[in-house]
Amino acid sequence: MLDKMKPWKNTKNSSVLRDKIEVIKEQTIPAHVAIIMDGNGRWAKKRALPRIAGHHEGMKVVRKMTKLANQLGIKRLTLYAFSTENWKRPKTEVDYLMKLPEEFLGTFLPELVEENVRVEMMGYKESLPSHTLKAIERAMNATKGNDGLVLNFALNYGSRAEIVDGVKRVLDDYKRGIISEEMLNEDSFSTYLMTKNTPDPDLLIRTSGEIRLSNFMLWQLAYTEFWFTDVLWPDFNEDHLLEAIEVYQNRQRRFGGV
Numbered sequence: 001m002l003d004k005m006k007p008w009k010n011t012k013n014s015s016v017l018r019d020k021i022e023v024i025k026e027q028t029i030p031a032h033v034a035i036i037m038d039g040n041g042r043w044a045k046k047r048a049l050p051r052i053a054g055h056h057e058g059m060k061v062v063r064k065m066t067k068l069a070n071q072l073g074i075k076r077l078t079l080y081a082f083s084t085e086n087w088k089r090p091k092t093e094v095d096y097l098m099k100l101p102e103e104f105l106g107t108f109l110p111e112l113v114e115e116n117v118r119v120e121m122m123g124y125k126e127s128l129p130s131h132t133l134k135a136i137e138r139a140m141n142a143t144k145g146n147d148g149l150v151l152n153f154a155l156n157y158g159s160r161a162e163i164v165d166g167v168k169r170v171l172d173d174y175k176r177g178i179i180s181e182e183m184l185n186e187d188s189f190s191t192y193l194m195t196k197n198t199p200d201p202d203l204l205i206r207t208s209g210e211i212r213l214s215n216f217m218l219w220q221l222a223y224t225e226f227w228f229t230d231v232l233w234p235d236f237n238e239d240h241l242l243e244a245i246e247v248y249q250n251r252q253r254r255f256g257g258v
């Protein structure tokens with residue numbers, strides 16, 4: 001359908017992008033989109049740049065995708081920004097990554113407030129540097145009244161740890177008589193996870209050609225549509241997000257919610 005539109009190549013033109021957004025909004029928009037933003041190091045390596053240059057370029061794409069997701073009416077955008085495994089990277093790279101939330105928010109928070117975006121975070125906060133956490137908590141506080149797109153950053157997040165911690169909390173509640181064996185089911189267990197009371201992702205996007213989940217939302221992705229692309233995250237643009245959503249819409253038409 002979109003391919004009948006003007007050529008994709010000039011989507012940078014805002015009027016063409018606006019037209020494409022209107023076309024795609026005629027069909028079901030996924031309420032929750034999750035993205036594994038992969039390929040930043042490879043993008044830098046291809047240009048003989050340091051890895052941190054790829055992370056910085058990737059941060060600019062976060063802003064572009066946030067704006068487009070909000071324009072499309074996506075309710076929740078979850079971005080895998082730092083995994084529990086990422087601590088194994090060189091200290092210089094980790095230190096740089098831990099400064100990106102402040103840089104992103106320091107630059108774009110006024111725009112997020114203006115665009116009615118609410119910032120949230122899921123992950124193990126206690127291991128984050130205080131300067132990182134302070135910046136994120138300031139942004140969450142500044143946007144807590146917004147009811148537009150929820151921009152949810154998975155930071156120091158790991159799904160297996162999340163599930164094991166959830167089981168431990170179930171055991172604790174069971175010992176205290178708060179939950180019985182009969183009360184425990186998929187729905188009640190979901191309330192013990194970081195994603196409590198939030199809808200599972202409808203669409204997962206992973207960039208850079210890797211076809212694996214990398215310990216990301218393993219419980220929550222049980223019924224999610226996956227869309228993988230070879231595009232490296234710093235090269236990911238509006239056309240790619242619109243294409244992923246169009247593929248999602250075609251699958252919904254063909255197979256429905258089954």
Ligand SMILES: Cc1cc(N2CCCCCC2)n2ncc(-c3ccc(F)cc3)c2n1
Binds near residue numbers: 037101135233
């Ligand atoms: C650790 C990290 C890495 C990070 N990258 C840029 C995007 C590509 C993936 C890795 C590098 N980005 N991009 C934005 C944030 C961020 C996080 C929390 C927040 F409240 C506001 C912004 C971020 N955080």
